[in-house]
Amino acid sequence: MVAVPRMTIAQLAEAAGVSVPTVSKVLNGRKDVSPGTRARIEQLISEHGYQRRRTGARSGPRLLDLVFNSLGNPWALQVVRGVEGAASAQGVEVVLSECSVGRTPRQEWLDSVLARRPTGVIMVFSDLEPDQRTQLEARGIPYVVVDPAGDDEGGAPSIGSANFDGGLMATRHLVELGHRRIAVVGGPRDTVPSRARVAGHRDALAHAGLGADLVRWGDFSVESGHAHGRELLSGPDRPSAVFAGNDLQAIGVYRAAHELGLSVPHDLSVVGYDDLPVADWIIPGLTTVHQPLLEMADAATKLVLALAEGEQPPVLRMDLAVHLVVRGSTSAPARP
Structure with a gap:
């Protein structure tokens, strides 16, 4: 494949049929350029890979x-x-x-x-x-x-x-405590961190020979942890432990457990993710994966x-x- 040559600012102006100052205005985010002209210049920039040189110090604050x-x-x-x-x-x-x-x-x-x-x-x-x-x-x-x-x-x-490792160690901890029915409330299904944490959870279950795979996908909010927690904990075959995809969802699971008359950790163990300051303040303190934010x-x-x-x-x-x-x-x- 033949590489498309990069254009200079003068060549961009000539190809777009405008002046060099007009191209400069577009590059600098100025508003006084018509939408059609701006779009034409941006298209040429995209096609030819123009890149302004970095020139050390600029005026004003960095x-x-x-x-x-x-x-x-x-x-x-x-x-x-x-x-x-x-x-x-x-x-x-x-x-x-x-x-x-x-x-x-x-x-x-x-x-x-x-x-x-x-x-x-x-x-x-x-x-x-x-x-x-x-x-x-x-x-x-x-x-x-x-x-x-x-x-x-x-x-x-x-x-x-290391999101996969975090999910692995969270669920492995629960398995080592003796839990055999472990649910996970993940974050958004379309994001890599969420999927990796759930993948680590599943890997820990597989290595323990556990077939139960109670997976719910949330949105990293307290509300989604609460909603999924209510659903998971309301049935007769409820899990004895929940791994939440972040600390906020874990707090939602806490609330669901409290509303259903379950105590943490006697009736339900909960693990979060992130290790936000609130994890050390809630009662009982939240076991969680420390993410080095x-x-x-x-x-x-x-x-x-x-x-x-x-x-x-x-x-x-x-x-x-x-x-x-x-x-x-x-x-x-x-x-x-």
Whole structure:
């Protein structure tokens, strides 16, 4: 396959039938360009792989754009702390934004990013469309994905955690306590972290020779943990343990158990995932898989800033280790 040559900004202008300043306006996210002209220039950029050179210091403060699919989650606060800590150490400011709908940012968000030309972008549990990735790359704006939701993320540099290992150790802990009927309330079925945690759970069951596979798919919210918990615990053949895909869903399972007159851990053992601060405050304390959110955020910040300086780190995709934190929500089953 013959590679398509990259265009210069002058060649882009000639091919689009516009002036060089007009192309420059599009590259800088300016609004005073007609939609048709903008679309024509963006198409040429996509086809010919134009990429602006990174040119060291820019005027104004150095910025990092940090975008979440949702900011209404205590998980997000941990990531913000990690990013801001690493960014401030290097004199970089952080701009927060939210996808609002789904896990893909709106084009309005991207337009504002292009206009302020940040040092880099960190996506958290979010996806970029191929044309959005092209627009960032064309402007020389590097981006890193934290906790990638998709299978490939278009080959984007990413920092995640060992989700399969976390699901494996959570369920193995329950098996070792003597539980034989273990349910899992996973997160969204269409995301890699959720599927990997459930896959680890299933692997632990298989290695123990257990055929029961009570799988429910939720959305990482307290509400979904509560709803699935009510359904799983209401029947006569209820599980003696539940592995929840995150701590919020585990809290929902706690509430369902309480409403049904079941006590944790005497009647039901519960394991969560993330090890948010609330896991140590609820009663009984939640046994959970510690996901190194602060370390993930720190690593992502350092990686995107290194890319912004033109460095090529030896590793662009990394999964950090997780470990199990045992508290009071798990014990041997009261009934065989």
